[in-house]
Amino acid sequence: MTTSIQLAGGISGPENLRPLLATALDALGKGTVDRGGPLPTGGADAVGALFAEDVLPWEGDGAETALDGLAKAFAEGAADPAHPSCVAHLHTPPLAIAVAADLVAGVLNSSLDSWDQAPSGTHVESQVIHALAGLVGYDPEVASGAVTSGGTESNLTGLLLAREHALSQAAGAHGVESGIPPELHGRLRILCSEATHFSVARSAGVLGLGEEAVVQVPLGSDNRMDPQALRSTLADLRSRGDIPVAVVATAGTTDLGVIDPLPEIAEIAAEHSTWLHVDAAYGGGALFSERLAPLLTGVDRADSVALDLHKLGWQPVAAGILLARRAAAFDPIERRVAYLNTADDEAAGFQSLLGRSLRTTRRPDAFKIAVTFRALGRRGMGELVDRCHEQARNAAATVREHPRLELYQEPVLTTVIFRYRPESGDPDAINAEVRRTLLRGGRAVVGRTELDGSVWLKLTLLNPNTTEPEINDLLAELVTAAVDEETR
Ligand SMILES: Cc1ncc(COP(=O)(O)O)c(C=O)c1O
Structure with missing residues:
Protein backbone atom coordinates (compact mmCIF):
# COMPACT_ATOMS: atom_id res chain seq x y z
CA MET A 1 0.00 0.00 0.00
CA THR A 2 1.36 3.45 -0.84
CA THR A 3 1.52 5.90 2.05
CA SER A 4 -0.54 9.05 1.80
CA ILE A 5 1.50 12.17 1.06
CA GLN A 6 0.83 15.01 3.47
CA LEU A 7 -0.72 17.88 1.52
CA ALA A 8 -1.33 21.38 2.83
CA GLY A 9 -4.84 21.67 1.45
CA GLY A 10 -7.99 19.59 1.64
CA ILE A 11 -9.80 18.44 4.77
CA SER A 12 -6.69 17.01 6.42
CA GLY A 13 -4.44 19.92 5.34
CA PRO A 14 -4.73 21.99 8.54
CA GLU A 15 -3.89 18.95 10.70
CA ASN A 16 -0.95 18.08 8.45
CA LEU A 17 0.32 21.61 8.79
CA ARG A 18 -0.20 22.15 12.52
CA PRO A 19 2.85 20.18 13.82
CA LEU A 20 5.02 21.50 10.99
CA LEU A 21 4.04 25.07 11.83
CA ALA A 22 4.99 24.48 15.45
CA THR A 23 8.37 23.14 14.28
CA ALA A 24 8.88 26.08 11.91
CA LEU A 25 8.00 28.65 14.55
CA ASP A 26 10.24 27.04 17.17
CA ALA A 27 13.11 26.90 14.70
CA LEU A 28 12.57 30.53 13.69
CA GLY A 29 12.71 31.50 17.35
CA LYS A 30 15.90 29.50 18.00
CA GLY A 31 17.62 30.79 14.88
CA THR A 32 16.76 34.38 15.71
CA VAL A 33 18.09 34.02 19.27
CA ASP A 34 21.29 32.36 18.02
CA ARG A 35 21.83 35.15 15.49
CA GLY A 36 21.49 37.65 18.32
CA GLY A 37 21.42 40.73 16.10
CA PRO A 38 20.19 42.14 12.80
CA LEU A 39 22.35 39.81 10.66
CA PRO A 40 24.83 36.96 11.14
CA THR A 41 28.38 37.72 12.15
CA GLY A 42 31.27 36.71 9.93
CA GLY A 43 29.93 37.53 6.47
CA ALA A 44 29.26 35.12 3.61
CA ASP A 45 31.61 32.33 4.83
CA ALA A 46 29.80 32.08 8.14
CA VAL A 47 26.46 31.89 6.35
CA GLY A 48 27.76 29.18 4.02
CA ALA A 49 28.83 27.13 7.05
CA LEU A 50 25.22 27.08 8.29
CA PHE A 51 24.20 25.21 5.14
CA ALA A 52 27.01 22.67 4.92
CA GLU A 53 24.78 19.70 4.14
CA ASP A 54 23.82 18.52 0.64
CA VAL A 55 20.64 20.28 -0.41
CA LEU A 56 19.50 17.34 -2.59
CA PRO A 57 20.53 14.09 -0.89
CA TRP A 58 19.43 10.77 -2.39
CA GLU A 59 17.46 9.90 0.75
CA GLY A 60 15.61 12.74 2.38
CA ASP A 61 15.74 13.51 6.12
CA GLY A 62 11.98 13.68 6.54
CA ALA A 63 9.81 16.75 6.98
CA GLU A 64 10.41 17.49 10.68
CA THR A 65 14.19 17.18 10.57
CA ALA A 66 14.60 19.09 7.30
CA LEU A 67 12.30 21.89 8.40
CA ASP A 68 13.76 22.21 11.87
CA GLY A 69 17.38 22.27 10.69
CA LEU A 70 16.97 24.48 7.68
CA ALA A 71 14.48 26.93 9.22
CA LYS A 72 16.86 27.45 12.13
CA ALA A 73 19.82 27.99 9.77
CA PHE A 74 17.75 30.27 7.54
CA ALA A 75 16.75 32.46 10.47
CA GLU A 76 20.25 32.45 11.92
CA GLY A 77 21.74 33.47 8.58
CA ALA A 78 19.16 36.10 7.69
CA ALA A 79 19.16 39.89 7.77
CA ASP A 80 16.04 40.51 9.81
CA PRO A 81 14.17 43.72 8.96
CA ALA A 82 12.31 43.43 12.26
CA HIS A 83 15.56 44.24 14.10
CA PRO A 84 15.87 47.98 14.81
CA SER A 85 19.41 48.06 13.39
CA CYS A 86 18.43 46.50 10.04
CA VAL A 87 17.76 49.73 8.18
CA ALA A 88 19.59 49.65 4.84
CA HIS A 89 16.88 49.17 2.30
CA LEU A 90 13.19 49.46 1.52
CA HIS A 91 13.03 46.03 3.10
CA THR A 92 10.04 45.99 5.36
CA PRO A 93 9.41 43.91 8.50
CA PRO A 94 6.16 42.15 7.54
CA LEU A 95 3.18 42.24 9.88
CA ALA A 96 2.30 38.99 11.62
CA ILE A 97 -1.24 39.25 10.29
CA ALA A 98 0.00 39.56 6.69
CA VAL A 99 2.28 36.52 7.04
CA ALA A 100 -0.52 34.46 8.58
CA ALA A 101 -2.81 35.43 5.70
CA ASP A 102 -0.07 34.55 3.21
CA LEU A 103 -0.01 31.05 4.65
CA VAL A 104 -3.67 30.71 3.71
CA ALA A 105 -2.88 31.85 0.16
CA GLY A 106 -0.02 29.36 -0.04
CA VAL A 107 -2.16 26.46 1.15
CA LEU A 108 -4.88 27.05 -1.43
CA ASN A 109 -2.33 27.87 -4.13
CA SER A 110 -4.90 29.84 -6.10
CA PRO A 364 -3.08 35.61 -4.88
CA ASP A 365 -0.84 38.14 -3.16
CA ALA A 366 -3.90 40.36 -2.84
CA PHE A 367 -5.22 38.12 -0.08
CA LYS A 368 -2.66 39.11 2.57
CA ILE A 369 -3.20 42.75 1.55
CA ALA A 370 -6.97 42.41 1.95
CA VAL A 371 -6.62 40.83 5.39
CA THR A 372 -4.14 43.50 6.48
CA PHE A 373 -6.39 46.31 5.27
CA ARG A 374 -9.38 44.85 7.03
CA ALA A 375 -7.41 44.30 10.23
CA LEU A 376 -5.85 47.76 10.43
CA GLY A 377 -8.12 49.94 8.33
CA ARG A 378 -6.74 52.92 6.49
CA ARG A 379 -6.29 54.70 9.81
CA GLY A 380 -4.16 51.88 11.19
CA MET A 381 -2.02 51.77 8.04
CA GLY A 382 -1.61 55.55 8.21
CA GLU A 383 -0.50 55.32 11.82
CA LEU A 384 2.31 52.93 10.87
CA VAL A 385 3.44 55.32 8.14
CA ASP A 386 3.35 58.27 10.56
CA ARG A 387 5.38 56.40 13.17
CA CYS A 388 8.18 55.68 10.67
CA HIS A 389 8.07 59.24 9.39
CA GLU A 390 8.38 60.51 12.96
CA GLN A 391 11.39 58.23 13.55
CA ALA A 392 13.07 59.68 10.47
CA ARG A 393 12.51 63.24 11.67
CA ASN A 394 13.92 62.39 15.10
CA ALA A 395 16.91 60.59 13.63
CA ALA A 396 17.58 63.56 11.35
CA ALA A 397 17.49 65.87 14.39
CA THR A 398 20.04 63.67 16.19
CA VAL A 399 22.30 63.66 13.13
CA ARG A 400 21.99 67.42 12.69
CA GLU A 401 23.03 68.07 16.29
CA HIS A 402 25.92 65.60 16.25
CA PRO A 403 29.32 67.33 15.79
CA ARG A 404 30.74 64.43 13.73
CA LEU A 405 27.70 63.68 11.56
CA GLU A 406 26.37 65.54 8.55
CA LEU A 407 22.77 65.39 7.32
CA TYR A 408 22.25 65.45 3.54
CA GLN A 409 18.78 66.95 3.70
CA GLU A 410 15.63 66.85 5.80
CA PRO A 411 13.75 63.54 5.39
CA VAL A 412 10.57 63.62 3.33
CA LEU A 413 9.29 60.11 4.06
CA THR A 414 11.23 57.63 6.19
CA THR A 415 14.85 57.72 4.98
CA VAL A 416 17.69 59.67 6.54
CA ILE A 417 20.82 60.30 4.47
CA PHE A 418 23.90 61.29 6.39
CA ARG A 419 27.62 60.64 6.75
CA TYR A 420 30.38 60.66 9.27
CA ARG A 421 32.68 63.67 8.95
CA PRO A 422 36.25 62.62 9.73
CA GLU A 423 38.83 65.16 10.86
CA SER A 424 41.38 63.44 8.66
CA GLY A 425 41.38 60.76 5.99
CA ASP A 426 39.16 60.07 3.02
CA PRO A 427 35.49 60.52 4.06
CA ASP A 428 34.22 58.22 1.30
CA ALA A 429 36.54 55.37 2.22
CA ILE A 430 35.86 55.76 5.95
CA ASN A 431 32.06 55.82 5.57
CA ALA A 432 32.12 52.82 3.22
CA GLU A 433 34.39 50.85 5.58
CA VAL A 434 32.28 51.66 8.65
CA ARG A 435 29.25 50.16 6.94
CA ARG A 436 31.22 47.00 6.14
CA THR A 437 32.58 46.78 9.69
CA LEU A 438 29.04 46.86 11.09
CA LEU A 439 27.96 44.23 8.55
CA ARG A 440 30.90 41.93 9.28
CA GLY A 441 30.32 42.16 13.00
CA GLY A 442 26.59 41.38 12.61
CA ARG A 443 25.92 44.67 14.39
CA ALA A 444 23.92 46.73 11.89
CA VAL A 445 22.71 46.82 8.30
CA VAL A 446 23.09 50.47 7.32
CA GLY A 447 22.48 51.62 3.74
CA ARG A 448 25.03 53.21 1.46
CA THR A 449 24.55 55.36 -1.59
CA GLU A 450 26.31 57.99 -3.66
CA LEU A 451 25.10 61.55 -4.00
CA ASP A 452 26.93 64.44 -5.66
CA GLY A 453 29.87 62.08 -6.20
CA SER A 454 30.31 61.24 -2.50
CA VAL A 455 29.48 58.23 -0.35
CA TRP A 456 26.58 58.73 2.05
CA LEU A 457 25.00 56.41 4.58
CA LYS A 458 21.30 55.75 4.83
CA LEU A 459 18.77 54.73 7.45
CA THR A 460 15.57 53.46 5.83
CA LEU A 461 13.15 53.40 8.73
CA LEU A 462 10.26 51.00 8.16
CA ASN A 463 9.88 49.34 11.55
CA PRO A 464 6.99 50.97 13.39
CA ASN A 465 8.19 49.54 16.72
CA THR A 466 11.67 51.07 16.64
CA THR A 467 12.23 53.57 19.42
CA GLU A 468 14.20 56.80 19.48
CA PRO A 469 16.79 55.36 21.94
CA GLU A 470 17.33 52.39 19.60
CA ILE A 471 18.09 54.69 16.68
CA ASN A 472 20.32 56.84 18.86
CA ASP A 473 22.22 53.73 20.00
CA LEU A 474 22.70 52.70 16.38
CA LEU A 475 24.05 56.12 15.46
CA ALA A 476 26.34 56.08 18.51
CA GLU A 477 27.66 52.63 17.53
CA LEU A 478 28.27 53.87 14.01
CA VAL A 479 30.21 56.90 15.23
CA THR A 480 32.34 54.73 17.54
CA ALA A 481 33.16 52.44 14.60
CA ALA A 482 33.94 55.47 12.43
CA VAL A 483 36.27 56.99 15.03
CA ASP A 484 38.08 53.63 15.28
CA GLU A 485 38.39 53.49 11.51
CA GLU A 486 39.67 57.06 11.33
CA THR A 487 42.30 56.56 14.02
CA ARG A 488 43.40 53.06 12.94
C1 LIG B 1 11.25 54.16 -6.35
C2 LIG B 1 11.36 52.68 -6.58
N1 LIG B 1 10.79 52.14 -7.65
C3 LIG B 1 10.87 50.82 -7.91
C4 LIG B 1 11.55 49.98 -7.07
C5 LIG B 1 11.64 48.50 -7.37
O1 LIG B 1 10.78 47.82 -6.53
P1 LIG B 1 10.90 46.23 -6.33
O2 LIG B 1 12.20 46.02 -5.66
O3 LIG B 1 9.70 45.91 -5.50
O4 LIG B 1 10.84 45.61 -7.68
C6 LIG B 1 12.18 50.51 -5.94
C7 LIG B 1 12.93 49.63 -5.03
O5 LIG B 1 13.49 50.04 -4.07
C8 LIG B 1 12.07 51.89 -5.69
O6 LIG B 1 12.67 52.44 -4.62
Missing part, protein backbone atom coordinates in the same frame (compact mmCIF):
# COMPACT_ATOMS: atom_id res chain seq x y z
CA SER A 111 -3.60 31.11 -9.43
CA LEU A 112 -5.05 34.24 -10.95
CA ASP A 113 -4.66 33.36 -14.62
CA SER A 114 -8.09 31.77 -14.78
CA TRP A 115 -11.26 32.05 -12.74
CA ASP A 116 -11.50 28.28 -12.23
CA GLN A 117 -8.14 28.26 -10.41
CA ALA A 118 -9.01 31.21 -8.19
CA PRO A 119 -12.69 32.03 -7.72
CA SER A 120 -12.08 33.80 -4.41
CA GLY A 121 -8.62 35.03 -5.45
CA THR A 122 -10.06 36.73 -8.53
CA HIS A 123 -12.68 38.44 -6.42
CA VAL A 124 -10.30 39.54 -3.68
CA GLU A 125 -7.72 40.95 -6.09
CA SER A 126 -10.47 42.93 -7.84
CA GLN A 127 -11.59 44.31 -4.47
CA VAL A 128 -8.04 45.28 -3.48
CA ILE A 129 -7.42 46.98 -6.83
CA HIS A 130 -10.76 48.80 -6.50
CA ALA A 131 -9.80 50.07 -3.03
CA LEU A 132 -6.32 51.17 -4.09
CA ALA A 133 -7.64 52.87 -7.22
CA GLY A 134 -9.90 54.87 -4.93
CA LEU A 135 -6.97 55.64 -2.63
CA VAL A 136 -4.94 57.20 -5.46
CA GLY A 137 -8.00 59.21 -6.54
CA TYR A 138 -8.97 57.26 -9.65
CA ASP A 139 -12.57 56.41 -10.45
CA PRO A 140 -12.45 52.77 -9.30
CA GLU A 141 -15.23 51.84 -11.71
CA VAL A 142 -13.11 52.90 -14.68
CA ALA A 143 -9.62 52.09 -13.41
CA SER A 144 -7.99 48.68 -13.28
CA GLY A 145 -4.79 47.05 -12.23
CA ALA A 146 -3.11 44.01 -10.79
CA VAL A 147 -0.92 42.87 -7.95
CA THR A 148 2.64 42.49 -9.23
CA SER A 149 5.93 41.08 -8.02
CA GLY A 150 7.03 44.62 -7.06
CA GLY A 151 7.89 48.07 -8.30
CA THR A 152 10.09 46.66 -11.05
CA GLU A 153 7.28 44.68 -12.65
CA SER A 154 4.84 47.55 -12.09
CA ASN A 155 7.17 49.97 -13.86
CA LEU A 156 7.78 47.55 -16.71
CA THR A 157 4.08 46.87 -17.21
CA GLY A 158 3.11 50.54 -16.84
CA LEU A 159 5.67 51.47 -19.49
CA LEU A 160 4.46 48.64 -21.71
CA LEU A 161 0.95 50.12 -21.55
CA ALA A 162 2.47 53.54 -22.31
CA ARG A 163 4.39 52.15 -25.29
CA GLU A 164 1.25 50.53 -26.66
CA HIS A 165 -0.64 53.79 -26.25
CA ALA A 166 2.08 55.76 -28.04
CA LEU A 167 2.35 53.22 -30.86
CA SER A 168 -1.38 53.12 -31.44
CA GLN A 169 -1.39 56.93 -31.65
CA ALA A 170 1.67 57.17 -33.88
CA ALA A 171 1.14 54.27 -36.25
CA GLY A 172 -2.08 52.55 -35.33
CA ALA A 173 0.17 49.64 -34.39
CA HIS A 174 0.53 47.51 -31.27
CA GLY A 175 4.10 46.58 -30.48
CA VAL A 176 3.00 43.54 -28.49
CA GLU A 177 1.55 42.03 -31.65
CA SER A 178 3.85 43.25 -34.38
CA GLY A 179 6.92 44.81 -32.77
CA ILE A 180 7.98 48.45 -33.10
CA PRO A 181 7.50 49.66 -36.71
CA PRO A 182 10.89 50.29 -38.39
CA GLU A 183 10.15 53.98 -38.99
CA LEU A 184 9.84 54.50 -35.20
CA HIS A 185 13.07 52.71 -34.25
CA GLY A 186 15.34 54.99 -32.25
CA ARG A 187 12.67 57.68 -31.99
CA LEU A 188 10.71 56.54 -28.93
CA ARG A 189 11.72 58.25 -25.69
CA ILE A 190 11.01 57.96 -21.97
CA LEU A 191 11.57 61.03 -19.83
CA CYS A 192 12.42 60.81 -16.16
CA SER A 193 14.79 62.38 -13.67
CA GLU A 194 18.26 61.16 -12.77
CA ALA A 195 16.88 59.97 -9.41
CA THR A 196 14.43 57.60 -11.13
CA HIS A 197 14.72 53.95 -10.16
CA PHE A 198 17.02 51.95 -12.46
CA SER A 199 14.16 49.59 -13.34
CA VAL A 200 12.82 52.29 -15.68
CA ALA A 201 15.93 52.15 -17.89
CA ARG A 202 15.92 48.36 -17.78
CA SER A 203 12.26 48.41 -18.81
CA ALA A 204 13.11 50.63 -21.78
CA GLY A 205 15.62 47.98 -22.85
CA VAL A 206 13.20 45.10 -22.34
CA LEU A 207 10.48 46.95 -24.25
CA GLY A 208 12.71 47.24 -27.31
CA LEU A 209 13.27 50.99 -26.98
CA GLY A 210 16.84 50.55 -25.79
CA GLU A 211 18.13 51.98 -22.52
CA GLU A 212 19.37 54.98 -24.52
CA ALA A 213 15.70 55.89 -25.09
CA VAL A 214 15.68 57.24 -21.52
CA VAL A 215 16.18 60.99 -21.42
CA GLN A 216 17.10 62.37 -18.03
CA VAL A 217 15.42 65.61 -17.07
CA PRO A 218 17.60 67.66 -14.68
CA LEU A 219 16.73 67.92 -11.01
CA GLY A 220 15.97 71.25 -9.36
CA SER A 221 17.82 72.42 -6.26
CA ASP A 222 15.28 70.49 -4.16
CA ASN A 223 16.34 67.22 -5.87
CA ARG A 224 12.95 66.94 -7.57
CA MET A 225 12.41 66.87 -11.32
CA ASP A 226 12.54 70.44 -12.62
CA PRO A 227 9.21 71.04 -14.45
CA GLN A 228 10.65 73.82 -16.63
CA ALA A 229 13.42 71.48 -17.73
CA LEU A 230 10.81 68.82 -18.49
CA ARG A 231 8.88 71.31 -20.62
CA SER A 232 11.93 72.30 -22.65
CA THR A 233 13.16 68.69 -23.00
CA LEU A 234 9.78 67.63 -24.37
CA ALA A 235 9.76 70.56 -26.80
CA ASP A 236 13.31 69.65 -27.96
CA LEU A 237 12.34 66.02 -28.52
CA ARG A 238 9.27 67.00 -30.49
CA SER A 239 11.25 69.40 -32.67
CA ARG A 240 13.65 66.54 -33.53
CA GLY A 241 10.74 64.30 -34.52
CA ASP A 242 11.16 62.00 -31.51
CA ILE A 243 8.10 60.52 -29.83
CA PRO A 244 7.76 60.75 -26.05
CA VAL A 245 6.28 57.45 -24.91
CA ALA A 246 6.01 58.42 -21.25
CA VAL A 247 7.03 60.84 -18.60
CA VAL A 248 7.95 58.96 -15.44
CA ALA A 249 7.60 60.91 -12.20
CA THR A 250 8.76 59.42 -8.92
CA ALA A 251 6.78 59.77 -5.72
CA GLY A 252 9.40 58.77 -3.19
CA THR A 253 12.86 58.32 -4.68
CA THR A 254 14.76 55.33 -3.39
CA ASP A 255 17.42 57.30 -1.53
CA LEU A 256 15.98 60.66 -0.53
CA GLY A 257 12.29 59.79 -0.64
CA VAL A 258 11.60 63.03 -2.49
CA ILE A 259 8.43 63.43 -4.50
CA ASP A 260 8.54 65.01 -7.94
CA PRO A 261 6.13 67.96 -8.42
CA LEU A 262 3.24 65.85 -9.66
CA PRO A 263 0.67 68.58 -10.51
CA GLU A 264 3.12 70.51 -12.70
CA ILE A 265 4.44 67.35 -14.35
CA ALA A 266 0.89 66.12 -15.02
CA GLU A 267 0.05 69.45 -16.63
CA ILE A 268 3.05 69.32 -18.94
CA ALA A 269 2.49 65.66 -19.87
CA ALA A 270 -1.13 66.50 -20.71
CA GLU A 271 -0.06 69.45 -22.89
CA HIS A 272 2.04 66.98 -24.90
CA SER A 273 -0.60 64.21 -24.79
CA THR A 274 2.10 62.04 -23.23
CA TRP A 275 1.45 59.14 -20.88
CA LEU A 276 2.31 59.90 -17.26
CA HIS A 277 3.54 56.99 -15.16
CA VAL A 278 4.10 57.70 -11.48
CA ASP A 279 6.50 55.39 -9.69
CA ALA A 280 5.05 55.58 -6.18
CA ALA A 281 6.60 52.26 -5.14
CA TYR A 282 7.98 53.91 -2.02
CA GLY A 283 5.91 57.08 -1.52
CA GLY A 284 2.55 55.51 -2.34
CA GLY A 285 2.35 54.34 1.27
CA ALA A 286 2.01 57.99 2.30
CA LEU A 287 -1.53 57.88 0.86
CA PHE A 288 -2.61 55.95 3.95
CA SER A 289 -1.55 58.84 6.20
CA GLU A 290 -3.79 61.88 6.54
CA ARG A 291 -0.72 63.92 7.39
CA LEU A 292 1.42 62.83 4.43
CA ALA A 293 -1.14 62.09 1.69
CA PRO A 294 -1.09 65.73 0.46
CA LEU A 295 2.52 65.12 -0.66
CA LEU A 296 1.07 62.99 -3.47
CA THR A 297 -1.44 65.55 -4.71
CA GLY A 298 -1.71 65.13 -8.47
CA VAL A 299 -1.06 61.38 -8.53
CA ASP A 300 -4.66 60.89 -9.71
CA ARG A 301 -3.69 62.56 -12.99
CA ALA A 302 -1.25 59.77 -13.85
CA ASP A 303 -2.21 57.28 -16.54
CA SER A 304 -0.54 54.53 -14.52
CA VAL A 305 0.82 54.26 -11.01
CA ALA A 306 3.20 51.79 -9.36
CA LEU A 307 2.65 51.14 -5.65
CA ASP A 308 4.51 48.64 -3.52
CA LEU A 309 3.07 47.28 -0.31
CA HIS A 310 6.20 45.29 0.51
CA LYS A 311 7.74 48.68 1.27
CA LEU A 312 5.49 51.14 3.19
CA GLY A 313 2.73 48.53 3.49
CA TRP A 314 4.36 45.91 5.76
CA GLN A 315 3.61 42.94 3.50
CA PRO A 316 5.88 39.96 2.97
CA VAL A 317 7.30 40.01 -0.57
CA ALA A 318 5.66 40.17 -3.06
CA ALA A 319 3.05 42.89 -2.93
CA GLY A 320 3.57 45.32 -5.82
CA ILE A 321 0.62 47.03 -7.45
CA LEU A 322 0.12 48.46 -10.91
CA LEU A 323 -2.89 50.69 -11.48
CA ALA A 324 -4.08 52.21 -14.74
CA ARG A 325 -6.55 55.08 -14.81
CA ARG A 326 -8.53 53.38 -17.60
CA ALA A 327 -9.05 49.62 -17.72
CA ALA A 328 -8.92 49.79 -21.53
CA ALA A 329 -5.18 50.50 -21.28
CA PHE A 330 -4.70 46.77 -20.63
CA ASP A 331 -6.38 45.76 -23.93
CA PRO A 332 -3.08 45.19 -25.80
CA ILE A 333 -2.02 42.48 -23.33
CA GLU A 334 -5.42 40.83 -23.02
CA ARG A 335 -5.47 37.29 -24.43
CA ARG A 336 -8.09 34.63 -25.08
CA VAL A 337 -6.54 31.25 -24.42
CA ALA A 338 -8.51 28.13 -25.20
CA TYR A 339 -7.55 26.31 -22.01
CA LEU A 340 -7.89 29.32 -19.68
CA ASN A 341 -10.47 31.99 -20.50
CA THR A 342 -12.68 31.48 -23.52
CA ALA A 343 -15.07 34.26 -24.53
CA ASP A 344 -18.17 32.19 -23.80
CA ASP A 345 -16.94 31.36 -20.26
CA GLU A 346 -16.18 35.03 -19.67
CA ALA A 347 -19.59 36.09 -21.01
CA ALA A 348 -21.17 33.58 -18.62
CA GLY A 349 -19.54 35.41 -15.69
CA PHE A 350 -16.33 33.41 -15.19
CA GLN A 351 -14.08 36.40 -15.72
CA SER A 352 -10.34 35.89 -15.41
CA LEU A 353 -7.55 38.33 -14.65
CA LEU A 354 -5.18 36.92 -17.29
CA GLY A 355 -5.15 40.20 -19.20
CA ARG A 356 -3.97 42.25 -16.24
CA SER A 357 -0.48 40.84 -16.15
CA LEU A 358 2.40 39.54 -18.25
CA ARG A 359 2.55 36.56 -15.94
CA THR A 360 0.41 33.47 -16.41
CA THR A 361 0.48 31.59 -13.09
CA ARG A 362 0.14 34.30 -10.46
CA ARG A 363 -0.09 34.05 -6.65
